[in-house]
Amino acid sequence: MLKTCEITSKQFEITNSDLEFLTKISPTFNGKRFEIPPPTISPEERMRRRTAHRNEWSFHHNKSAMSGKPLISIYRPDSGYKVYSHDEWFSDKWDPINYGQDFNENKSFFEQLHELDKNVPKLTTTAFNNENCEFTSGTGCCKNCYLINCSEYDEDCYYGKLIQSSKNCVDCAFIYDCELMYECFYVRNGYNCKFVYYSQNVVDCWFCDDLKNCQNCFLCTNLVGKKYHFFNQALAKEEYEKRVKEFVGSFQNFESAKKLFNDLRAKRIYKYANIINSENCTGDFINNCKNCLNSFEMNDSQDCKNIQVGVNIKDCMDCSNMYIKPELSYEVLSTLETYNIHFCLNVYYSNNMWYCLNCKSCKNCFGCSGLQNQEYCILNKKYSKEEYEKLTAKIITHMQKNTEWGEYFPISMSAIPYNESVAQDYLPLSKKEIENKNFKYGQEDPFSKHQGPEYEIPDNIINVKNEITDKILTCQESGKLYKILPAELKFYKQMQVPIPRLCPNERYRLRLKNRNSFTLYNRTCTKCFKPMQSTYSPNRPEIIYCEECYLKEII
C-alpha cells in the first residue's frame, strides 16, 4: 500500500512483507497483543529521526559529573547532560536505579522518558574494550587509534570512518582488512596504498580507482589482475619505478596527480552499485548478504530492509549502526549482540528491550536509561514480572492514545545537536533549516587566528623536520588551526606522502563526498538500457553499467 509521509507529504510504499514483519515483532503483555502500526513517515525521514541521535565525529572537552575531572565527550558541556568516564560509568559507585520514576498517566510517555534520560549520567563516548583510544566513538577492540568511528579491531589508525580489522591507516574510510593505507576509500584487503578507491586485493598502488587483484599500479582505473601499470599502460618494472619516483613525497606533484586522477575517475565505468557476493539485495556497499533491501554499508547480513551500517545482522528493519549479530529489531540505532529489541538507542548485549537508551546486559525492560544487568524495569524502577507485564500494557495503551506507540524517539529528545549528528552527514541541513525545524543547533567553538609567523611547510616530506609536530598549522580551506601528531609524521615519512594542508575536519568532509547519498533511483544501464536501481540518479554524467555489462567490460 502507498502511504503519505506525515513530514514531507511524499508517498512511500509499505509492502506486505513489511506488514508481516511488524506483525511478527508485535508483543504481548499481560495477555494482550499490541500490534505495531505501519510507519507514518517515509524510510528516509525515519533514518533522519534515528541517526539524529548519533554523534560520530564532534568531540568536546567536558568534565565528569562524578569526579569533576576533564574528559573528552561526544556530549557538549552545554548540553545539559551529565557524563561519566568509562571507569566511572561501569563502576558500582552509582546506581541508575536511584533515578527511577513512577509512570504518570497525565504526561506523555516520551516526555517522562526524556526527563529520566536527562538525569541519568551518560557514558562519555560509546566505545568498548579499547586501549588508548580516548578520541574515538562508536569503536570497539581498538588500540592506539585517534579520531576514528564505526570501527572495530584496529590498531594505530587515525582520522577515519568505518575501519575494520586494519592497521596503520590514516585518513581512510570504509576499509576492511587493510594495512599501511593513506587516503583510501572503500578498499578490501589492501596493503601500502595511497589514494585508492573502490578496490579489492591491492598492493603498492597510488591514485587508482576500481582495481581488483592488482599490484604496483599508478593512476589506473577499471583494472583486474595487473602489475606495473601507469595510466592503464603496462610498463617495464624499471620504467614504472622511475615514473612513480617523479611524483612521490611532493605536495605540488601530488596536487597534479590528484587532478589527473579526478579526470580519470570521471571517465571510468561504474557498476550500478557496490554489491559483492550477494543475492537479492538493493542499496550500496553490500558484501556477502542475502535479501537486504534499500540497505547501505552491509556485511554478512540477511533478511533486512532500510539499514544504514550493519555487520552480521539478521531480520531487522529500519535500523542503523548494528554490529555483532543483532537479530530481530525494528527502529534501533547502535547495538552489539542483541535479540528482539525495538525502538532502542545504544543498547548492548541485551534482549526483549523496548524504548530503552544506553543499557547494557539487560532483558525485559521498557523505557529505561543507563541500566546494567537489570530485568523487569520500567523508567528505571524495578518490578516483579507480573507488575512489569501489567504496567507495560498500561503504558502502551497510553502511548497508543498519544500516537507514540510504534514511533521512534523524536529528534527533540536527542542529546546531540542536529549539525553534529550522523543525520547531518546523510541529510544535511543549513543552520536556518535546522532552526526552522526546531532541532538543536550546536554553535561551533570560536577559533582564533594563528598568532605569529606562519610555519612554512616544505613541499617534499623528506625535508620536513620533527619540529613540525610542535607547530600550529592553518587549514587552507577552513582557516582552522590543526597539528600533526608525532606518529602521524612518522607515517607520512614512511608512506612518502606530503603533509596534508587541510585540517582533519575538512579532510573527513571531503572523503565522505566519495559516497553517494542513500537514495535509490530507478534508471537504466548506460550500455544495454536494462532497468535497475542505483544511487546514481539518471541525470548523473558517469557511465553506469549493470552487473552483466560491467563484468563483460572489466576483465
Ligand SMILES: [Zn+2]
Ligand atoms: Zn547493461
